[in-house]
């Protein structure tokens with residue numbers, strides 16, 4: 001394999017798909033050396049096959065808003081890779097959603113799902129529908145219209161969507177309701193992230209954030225450090241940031257920042273149960289602003305226009321969107337003494353930021369390892385649905401804990417360098433790749 005040649009070829013085939021090309025390049029650079037030691041991969045053209053999605057379904061979603069006006073959005077499902085199990089991955093509703101974004105997310109999901117130890121292939125879907133400013137009734141009508149097109153392409157043994165940015169329990173509920181009506185099929189395993197009374201799993205809402213903090217604990221443990229007493233800056237205030245803030249606080253860390261598109265909340269006294277609950281209210285308001293947090297809690301300060309990375313912290317956790325932490329932000333964090341960065345959002349850091357952290361020798365781990373607890377717990381939800389059982393919170397949490405420790409171990413196994421530094425990016429990419437590649441080899445040319 002020659003990374004530059006492969007990338008030139010992909011750039012020609014998929015011009016302008018910058019996020020997708022960025023995600024592919026990162027993986028190729030990590031696996032190049034190992035790949036070239038395995039002639040069977042080259043012979044089976046594994047990488048040429050793995051970088052292209054199995055198929056992309058695109059559709060029009062037309063719905064009526066509260067004013068009676070007709071709206072049209074675009075809908076997608078990218079079924080990326082099914083080598084190790086049925087397609088699995090979230091649905092994103094955001095104004096910027098396009099093919100490039102969902103291809104990057106589906107590609108990442110394939111490796112992430114491989115890391116979870118569970119048999120799940122990779123997929124992603126979504127729409128350029130923006131939930132911002134929409135009423136509950138509009139969200140419901142949109143979700144129903146979206147499912148009217150998607151339902152025929154998914155199923156508990158073929159493709160299992162879940163939430164992502166802009167899609168939480170409420171949206172999953174509306175989509176599941178419509179799926180049942182259309183498919184005349186009542187298998188709860190068709191979607192994950194469901195409500196607790198209709199097949200959802202305890203701990204699933206918290207799982208991405210909880211899993212991320214378990215991973216961080218392992219990273220710190222490996223480096224002889226602990227999380228108690230450390231200051232943590234979190235970007236975002238949605239479901240992922242909420243779970244991360246909750247677990248970080250529980251483990252004795254102080255969450256001193258959360259943020260939104262409007263600015264950062266500097267929260268020097270850390271989180272309380274009330275503050276953490278309020279994050280959920282903020283998200284549910286659909287206003288996409290974080291400023292009201294400081295009105296509600298006067299010991300916190302709202303700084304407009306600033307990012308979470310401007311706050312001095314030990315540990316930085318991007319929990320919002322891809323490329324939200326740039327090379328410049330990385331330099332600012334390092335200058336302020338940050339020594340651990342774990343991506344909780346998918347591809348939260350730009351390539352320049354990652355390079356800056358790795359060069360500086362600080363602890364850095366990529367989203368596909370750190371945030372895999374979300375989809376892993378989706379996998380546990382599928383298992384419970386298939387068994388028609390529900391497990392206790394303790395049981396799910398213990399399994400999540402174990403899975404995160406396995407992912408951490410896999411990263412260390414493939415990412416430990418001769419000088420002892422653990423390159424978690426390399427470790428996660430190689431571990432995920434090896435599993436998918438092996439499965440593809442064994443299943444022949446399909």
Ligand code: GLU
Nearest residue numbers: 089090162163164375378
């Ligand atoms: N959207 C989440 C992710 O990026 C969860 C996907 C799922 O649970 O299927 O992994």
